[in-house]
Amino acid sequence: MLSERQQEILTTAVEIIAAKGIQGLTIKNLSKEIGISEAAIYRHFDSKTSILMTILKSFEQESKNFLNDDKKMNPSDRINDFFQRMLTVFQARPSIISVIFSEEIFHNNKELSGLIHSIMKNNQDYIENIIKDGQNAEMYRNDIDSNYLTLYLTGALHLMVKDWHFRASGENLIKKGDELLKSFFEMIKK
Numbered sequence: 001m002l003s004e005r006q007q008e009i010l011t012t013a014v015e016i017i018a019a020k021g022i023q024g025l026t027i028k029n030l031s032k033e034i035g036i037s038e039a040a041i042y043r044h045f046d047s048k049t050s051i052l053m054t055i056l057k058s059f060e061q062e063s064k065n066f067l068n069d070d071k072k073m074n075p076s077d078r079i080n081d082f083f084q085r086m087l088t089v090f091q092a093r094p095s096i097i098s099v100i101f102s103e104e105i106f107h108n109n110k111e112l113s114g115l116i117h118s119i120m121k122n123n124q125d126y127i128e129n130i131i132k133d134g135q136n137a138e139m140y141r142n143d144i145d146s147n148y149l150t151l152y153l154t155g156a157l158h159l160m161v162k163d164w165h166f167r168a169s170g171e172n173l174i175k176k177g178d179e180l181l182k183s184f185f186e187m188i189k190k
Contacts (some may be wrong), residue, residue, distance in 0.1 A: 002054075006044045008034060010058070013051050018095035022102060025051075055099055056115045058060050061087065063119060067126050075132040075134035079127060083157060083177050092159055097110040101158065118124060124150050131188075140188045153184050 002010070012033050016025045027048060031038045045051045066085040075080065090097055100119075106112035128150040134140035140149070160180055164173050 003044070003188055005040075006054075009041060009044055009051065010055055013095075014055060014095045014099055017102070018098040021098075049112065051107075052099070052112055053115065055096075056112065056119065059096065059100055060115065060119045060122075063123060066123075067081055075130045075137065075139060076181075078130050079153075080178070081127065082123075083131075083181060084174060087161070087174045087177040090165075092170075097161060101162050101165075119156075123156055127154060134188075136165070138190055141190055144188070149188060153181075156180060 001159055009030065013025055013030055016029055016033060020029075025048060027038050027041050030051075031041050034041075045054065063086065064084050070078065100116075128146050131140060131146045131149050131153075135142050135146060157177065157180060160176060161173065164176060166172060
């Protein structure tokens with residue numbers, strides 16, 4: 001369980017990344033923004049990498065809560081439920097997008113890139129299994145591999161979220177996601 005101070009450090013770190021990019025996140029900038037000494041930051045986290053790992057692990061745990069294995073729901077409703085939950089978090093906390101969708105920034109750090117890859121892989125595996133369920137139930141087309149359908153959907157949503165974030169237009173992200181999902185389901189229905 002994180003202390004109040006640790007949570008403050010993480011929240012401020014995410015805000016700095018959203019405003020200045022990952023390069024803007026330094027222990028010095030972080031301590032200045034919070035109004036505490038650099039040593040105080042180091043009492044809670046031993047490095048910038050440790051702060052980023054904690055942010056990513058927190059999101060990883062949060063994204064596991066999006067997974068709904070209720071087999072009573074049809075596959076389209078399960079996919080929709082997953083993305084609506086995720087998009088709700090992004091709309092409420094857009095600054096987290098700067099961290100979660102900055103996977104290319106972490107290429108020089110195997111630990112961070114590994115965690116980002118793990119989060120993405122878990123979500124993609126979850127979606128692919130639901131798409132397979134839909135194909136087996138003859139709801140979705142079988143002439144396109146479930147892996148490709150998963151990539152089409154997750155890639156399109158990834159780009160939609162990044163575009164929404166960069167434009168900061170105030171549009172309803174959840175509504176945009178719903179429209180994208182409806183068109184996806186229309187394309188793959190049998």
